[in-house]
Amino acid sequence: MVDVGVQTLPQLQTDTDFGTSMTNHSYLQVPISSTQPLDTAFISSPQKDQDASDASTPTPTSSPEKPDSDLSYVPSDESRDSNQSSSSDSMQHITTEPKVIAFESCLKSLFGRVICTDCGEPIAADASEIIYNGTAMKVKFLCMKGHQTSWESQPLVNNKPAGNLMVATAVILSGETFARLSHFAEILSLKFIGSTQFYSLQKDIAIPAIDRYYTMQRDVILQQLHGKQLILGGDGRCDSPGFSAKYCTYTFMDSATGVIPDFSLVQVSETTSSNKMELIGFQRSLASIEAADLTVGVVVTDRHVQIRKAMTTDHSDKKHQFDVWHLSKSIKKKILAIKPKKLLNEVKPWIPSICNHIWYCSRQAHGDSDKLEETWRSLLCHISNRHTFPGKIVTQCGHPPLSPDDIRKKKWLNQDSQALQH
Known part of the structure; x- marks a missing residue:
């Protein structure tokens, strides 16, 4: 299998639009609390404030002093346009730039310094709200005069937070399971994508992109091997020992160049018994290599009885040798x-x-x-x-x-x- 980095995000773009109706990955709206000093210690996950949602345009009891310009954070609608950038250079920057864990209380403290870009008035913190979408945060601000603006914590790729796409891809590429990383995030009270969203991103974006990248690399390898007589070393590996395996991956490697021209994944449901999975994987991979118009001179395998028989009956034109190991x-x-x-x-x-x-x-x-x-x-x-x-x-x-x-x-x-x- 090829090693694919998260840098393949430019290829992860799709026209598929994931809605926000599913509770495990839809936006969770939470009003920002008052402008009182906030404690930056660990706090529980925010919940929606029903009273704040019904409140009309706020009339603050006391107008806070306007903060100095060098300490002010000014949100702008222009940030949304920049977040939508999908150029190759922009995607490369998104995948490599550092990311941090920001506590909600610290962000609320920062939001208390925001001023309106239209009138220069302070933002009414009790009328503003935080909206969560997986690992992303969107904040809707409302100033004292009723002007609305918003800010998002992540750039968007086809209207999807880049962090959600990168998390779904990183789970696959790291070899970890979603359940473990989700439990890790739950212990930290870290906002994370839900299982439905993860499997949707995996199926519709991450896996197709990885598959395309693998196909591109395989085409290059096949071109390099074209015209050469291959000495293929093959072996199968199951997900568990013995006769209870569910999956078997059979891989061929060219001994002269050290590259892998093909591999096959076989599921036990495709066979009558698990001990036949290695034979089917062997036959599929060898047929795929021959279909690519490559010349196979020697095949090196273990002493698998079924493979030995297949080499004698179906591939008698090739030399069959046993692996020394x-x-x-x-x-x-x-x-x-x-x-x-x-x-x-x-x-x-x-x-x-x-x-x-x-x-x-x-x-x-x-x-x-x-x-x-x-x-x-x-x-x-x-x-x-x-x-x-x-x-x-x-x-x-x-x-x-x-x-x-x-x-x-x-x-x-x-x-x-x-x-x-x-």
Whole structure:
């Protein structure tokens, strides 16, 4: 899978308009409290004040002093136009600029310094209201003379707060779950998008954008591999071990370049049993690679029985080889299964050397099966302290002569021992 950064936000724009009728992501309107000094300690989540919503144009009991111009915050309708900017440079800036957690009490303290851009009168804080939309905040101001203006805490992308889009995308790209991050935000009393909004943004915006970006990168990779004979290494990975897996991802990588030309995701409902998911993933990915007009010379897999059969019947024109890592792992498991335990204790100190010897045989053979077999059988001579032996191709160990100290430290097996014969 390709690594997609949040910088793909320019591609996240869509004409789909999410309404505000759903309670878990619609705007929550909350009147701003009076202009009395506010405590900046933790406060509970705001709720709608019904009395304030029915109030008429305010007549303040005492007109507060007009704050100095350098301390004033002046909202403007022009900010809304700038928030709607959707150019590539603007989106890049949105995704990379720093974000902070601002406490509501501190923001209300700031709003108390706002003056009207039309008449210069102070804003009537008790008639202004905060409207929440997921992670975003919108504040509607009303001055002493009845002029209305507003301010939004986030720029908009197709009339959607950029923060909501970025949160939905970041949840996917980080590999975390929405439930965990939502619980994290709940503990902090942090405003967060609801599950309905998250899954809508995920389905309609984030995943299609990631898919398009992956398709673009895959097209570039396929062009680079065109005309080359590929040596594909493939393996499947399930979401859980054993026969209870629900999903299996089968991935092919070109051994020469290290790039991944294709992968397939298989769900267990597509098969009769979970142990067939790896075979289906293998067949799909290999068919997709061949459909891209790429030449496959060698396929390297584990010793999966169904894949071995498929390579023999359906892909006999390709060389099929076994992955050394899986082979080494299998041999180690068989050694550890030796019984009785007394024999296992004699062989156990040699397990690391045996596994390393498998890799050594693979490197030294260079495709010669006879040499591979003789090099592998030479292991029995080595672990019994015999380093020269009769053979057609391999007649001695590849290591330098051992010193008397090395020979003394090794736990050699006796040639006639039951452990060596086993």
